[in-house]
Amino acid sequence: MIEEAGPGGCPVSRKEPRVAHSRTLRFWLDPANIAVRLGQAGPVVRTKAGPASAFQVNDPSLLRKVGCGEETFQFWSTDPSLRDFAENGFPGSEGQAHRDRRALMKPALAAPRLTALGPSVRDSTDRLIAGLPADRPVDIPFEMSRLVAGLVIETVLNSAISPDLLARLARARSVLSAGVFWKYALSPWPWVPKPRRRAFRRAFATLNEATREVYVRHRPDADGNDVVSLLKRSADDRPDASLHDLRALLFAGIEATSSTFAWACYELGRHPDHQAAVRAEADAVLGADSPADSIGPGLLPRTAGFVKEVTRLHGIPFLVRRARHETHVGDQPVPAGALVTLPLGALRRDPARYARPEEFDPLRWAPEARPPLSPAALLPYGLGPRYCPGAAASEIMVPVALASLVRSRTLRTAPSGRTVRVSLELTPMPKGLTMVAAPREPHPPAAGPTHREQAAPVRRP
Numbered sequence: 001m002i003e004e005a006g007p008g009g010c011p012v013s014r015k016e017p018r019v020a021h022s023r024t025l026r027f028w029l030d031p032a033n034i035a036v037r038l039g040q041a042g043p044v045v046r047t048k049a050g051p052a053s054a055f056q057v058n059d060p061s062l063l064r065k066v067g068c069g070e071e072t073f074q075f076w077s078t079d080p081s082l083r084d085f086a087e088n089g090f091p092g093s094e095g096q097a098h099r100d101r102r103a104l105m106k107p108a109l110a111a112p113r114l115t116a117l118g119p120s121v122r123d124s125t126d127r128l129i130a131g132l133p134a135d136r137p138v139d140i141p142f143e144m145s146r147l148v149a150g151l152v153i154e155t156v157l158n159s160a161i162s163p164d165l166l167a168r169l170a171r172a173r174s175v176l177s178a179g180v181f182w183k184y185a186l187s188p189w190p191w192v193p194k195p196r197r198r199a200f201r202r203a204f205a206t207l208n209e210a211t212r213e214v215y216v217r218h219r220p221d222a223d224g225n226d227v228v229s230l231l232k233r234s235a236d237d238r239p240d241a242s243l244h245d246l247r248a249l250l251f252a253g254i255e256a257t258s259s260t261f262a263w264a265c266y267e268l269g270r271h272p273d274h275q276a277a278v279r280a281e282a283d284a285v286l287g288a289d290s291p292a293d294s295i296g297p298g299l300l301p302r303t304a305g306f307v308k309e310v311t312r313l314h315g316i317p318f319l320v321r322r323a324r325h326e327t328h329v330g331d332q333p334v335p336a337g338a339l340v341t342l343p344l345g346a347l348r349r350d351p352a353r354y355a356r357p358e359e360f361d362p363l364r365w366a367p368e369a370r371p372p373l374s375p376a377a378l379l380p381y382g383l384g385p386r387y388c389p390g391a392a393a394s395e396i397m398v399p400v401a402l403a404s405l406v407r408s409r410t411l412r413t414a415p416s417g418r419t420v421r422v423s424l425e426l427t428p429m430p431k432g433l434t435m436v437a438a439p440r441e442p443h444p445p446a447a448g449p450t451h452r453e454q455a456a457p458v459r460r461p
Contacts (some may be wrong), residue, residue, distance in 0.1 A: 094233050
């Protein structure tokens with residue numbers, strides 16, 4: 001276990017569960033300390049990663065310029081090191097080919113079409129968590145990956161897969177995420193062995209199997225304009241690309257959203273008062289007789305604020321780009337091929353923008369909070385031409401599913417003697433987090449935190 005520092009630098013008791021990570025990974029996993037350092041470092045900072053240089057963009061205006069400048073800065077999934085993963089689907093394409101594939105799917109994933117998604121998300125969540133063990137601690141990253149995979153397949157892709165394949169897909173998620181991370185991170189040194197290469201190939205085969213089953217068992221909407229139907233109709237010209245696009249949507253939909261759910265469970269266990277507030281809101285909105293237009297994030301402001309605060313503290317810490325050719329970022333010359341990092345985690349902890357930036361406070365996102373905060377500043381779905389195509393679906397699915405989960409189960413951290421670590425994946429996960437998801441009591445206790453139920457907060461060295 002790693003000794004952690006509490007408030008004022010005081011050590012935290014080793015008896016308390018906490019989040020830790022290797023000292024060598026602080027650059028990726030410690031955005032809190034980076035925020036302090038970068039506030040004093042200037043708009044662009046050159047750093048060293050072994051023999052290679054990287055450039056950290058700290059100025060928000062430059063960050064957006066780099067993130068949107070596709071002609072100058074290459075997106076990570078188009079890197080040659082990931083060609084076998086992206087193949088010829090839309091993540092691995094560029095320019096007009098990329099824009100054409102996104103335009104094909106855009107009508108099906110636009111917010112107006114998804115307004116009635118709420119009831120199906122609620123019902124699918126209830127069904128997917130029905131078998132969640134109640135008498136023993138559960139592996140939260142796995143269970144949330146299973147829940148999210150099922151939700152994406154059932155409610156966004158209008159399909160189904162077998163329970164066994166769903167479980168295997170949930171387990172494959174972390175292997176794929178870590179594998180893609182290492183493929184990209186080690187691409188400047190192709191002779192360095194990638195960790196768990198055989199496990200990655202097996203996980204990739206599982207993702208392909210799940211994609212094919214989703215494709216075959218797809219149930220089209222009545223108008224035939226859902227996303228899988230649109231992809232199938234485009235298969236006349238590019239039959240393999242349709243499957244690759246579907247695989248990309250499936251993996252991307254599971255990856256980041258599973259992390260959000262896992263960290264949300266962590267914070268619910270730490271804050272029973274917020275859990276009680278989310279449950280009360282869910283009781284008022286998610287009844288079985290609620291009309292379709294009354295189930296959505298707009299009527300779940302406390303839950304939506306909770307999700308935003310989880311994203312602020314636990315969202316992906318960096319976006320990455322690679323310079324296509326020699327260029328300048330601000331006044332800093334950047335050579336061709338250099339890695340450029342966009343530190344979202346540091347910006348989300350900027351004390352000039354957020355009061356008490358290290359404190360978990362969902363109420364900062366309340367409609368009546370002053371000064372009002374802009375959710376767009378979180379950049380939860382990226383920016384520029386690579387903005388997540390499933391953002392509208394996620395905005396509806398995540399709050400409704402989280403409220404449904406809390407309405408059915410009470411989440412409590414299970415002291416296991418294990419240190420919860422931040423995983424090194426595309427989207428960091430609370431690795432080793434186990435919790436009890438007990439069936440809800442008929443009459444929940446009054447809201448308010450208790451010392452025994454709370455886990456230690458996330459603290460970084």
